[in-house]
Amino acid sequence: MDNLTIALDAMSGDFGPRVIVPAALQALDLHRNLHLILVGSSAEINIFLPNKHPRLTVIKSSSVIPNDMKPSLAIRRSQGSSMRMALELVNSKEAQACVSAGNTGALMGLSKLLLHSISGIKRPALVATLPTIKDGNTVILDLGANIESDSEMLVQFAIMGSILANTVLNIVNPRVALLNIGKEDIKGLERIRVAANKLKTNHYFNFVGYLEGDELLSGKTDVLVCDGFTGNVTLKTVEGLIKIFLSSNQLMTKNKSIFARLTRYWMQKKMMNYFGHLDPNHYNGACLLGLQSIVIKSHGAASQSSFLAAIEHAILAIENNLPERIASSLSSILPKSEKN
Structure with a gap:
């Protein structure tokens, strides 16, 4: 099976790296073809990362989008945030999916801005x-x-x-x-x-x-x-x-x-x-269905096992080529006037 690469917004959710790093390590143990990119504060991530892992990369971010920030403001101030940088990795094809437990409105807005909707959606x-x-x-x-x-x-x-x-x-x-x-x-x-x-x-x-x-x-x-x-x-x-x-x-x-x-x-x-x-x-x-790429939203209060389930969802979406299948099927379902 081909290698999979997923970017994780490591600073997101109620618990951030405390939950996301152990979930990431568990996912790596379960999937030998998986590579994960943790985006966030390297100092905070390393607290829960006792040893370097050959299939795990840490990319440093400079800020975090708060859960209570209005999406419009969050998007304007998103440069350098762990959420935006994780999505940018998908946009640049360095990752095949992004998983975040962060601000839903901001994730939706940034995903549309950076990854775009499928034609007709x-x-x-x-x-x-x-x-x-x-x-x-x-x-x-x-x-x-x-x-x-x-x-x-x-x-x-x-x-x-x-x-x-x-x-x-x-x-x-x-x-x-x-x-x-x-x-x-x-x-x-x-x-x-x-x-x-x-x-x-x-x-x-x-x-x-x-x-x-x-x-x-x-x-x-x-x-x-x-x-x-x-x-x-x-x-x-x-x-x-x-x-x-x-x-x-x-x-x-x-x-x-x-x-x-x-x-x-x-x-x-x-x-x-x-x-x-x-x-x-x-x-x-x-x-987040209807995008040209794969974005998974986790519960903000997710436990380690819950966040692991979100990573598994991302893997399933990648393996099933979900955006491509939706785009292909839409071309035969929607009237031409609705595709533009």
């Missing part, structure tokens, strides 16, 4: 593949790259999600649904209803209608489309509930009797058997 979307109760998977987008999305963008999200489901998950004729407040045709915002009509009349899609929030992990659809505000809130709500279910400390009262401890242990084991595959730590990492 109005705005990229954050997409993740979530496991379902039935041991299947659902591609969901947008998860926060675009707070508001018009009907045209929702249709483009559906196209990209369908291509991802088909090429990466090997789902033939993937089912597509729109997230809505009801299943009736009259329900929801006008842009959602307009998008639904467009999806119904396009023979490329296997459109199955609307899906409500309580069916997110039901496995009733292979691709679920929504705007970034709705998608981000929905995803984080589901992740929070799953974390509670998987936490033994939340399953029982503070009763410390032997019976309570045994019951808590039994319930924890049952919950892990039933919901363990839904653990957010296993699927952290959303791809």
Whole structure:
């Protein structure tokens, strides 16, 4: 297998090098063809890097984009930042993908500025593949790259999600649904209803209608489309509930009797058997889909195992030539007027 090179924004997220460096070393142990470039403060990175690694390079940056900085300001002040330098490595073809746990708006803006959108895509979307109760998977987008999305963008999200489901998950004729407040045709915002009509009349899609929030992990659809505000809130709500279910400390009262401890242990084991595959730590990492290159957004609060999952997502996207496949498929789906 060909060598892979991924640039990591080592200063990003809540924990920076403390989490990202150990995750990088773990990824290198798992993938012998992988080379990683850590971008950030070399002094801080070296604290967690006991020995030099032949497949790991450190590139020094001079600043970090704060999570609470407005994207427009962050972009103007991005020169020399770990995020921008990591993206520039992708732009110059020195890396095949970038992974960052930093400011989502800044990452979106800088990615569009430096790496550009695929022809025919109005705005990229954050997409993740979530496991379902039935041991299947659902591609969901947008998860926060675009707070508001018009009907045209929702249709483009559906196209990209369908291509991802088909090429990466090997789902033939993937089912597509729109997230809505009801299943009736009259329900929801006008842009959602307009998008639904467009999806119904396009023979490329296997459109199955609307899906409500309580069916997110039901496995009733292979691709679920929504705007970034709705998608981000929905995803984080589901992740929070799953974390509670998987936490033994939340399953029982503070009763410390032997019976309570045994019951808590039994319930924890049952919950892990039933919901363990839904653990957010296993699927952290959303791809900024619709760019000409690969950018993965990790949760800001990612643990070592979570950030490792984001690196794995980048590897999967590279191996599947995701941007090239989307661009190729779009040429046969979108009308010529929408490609310009």
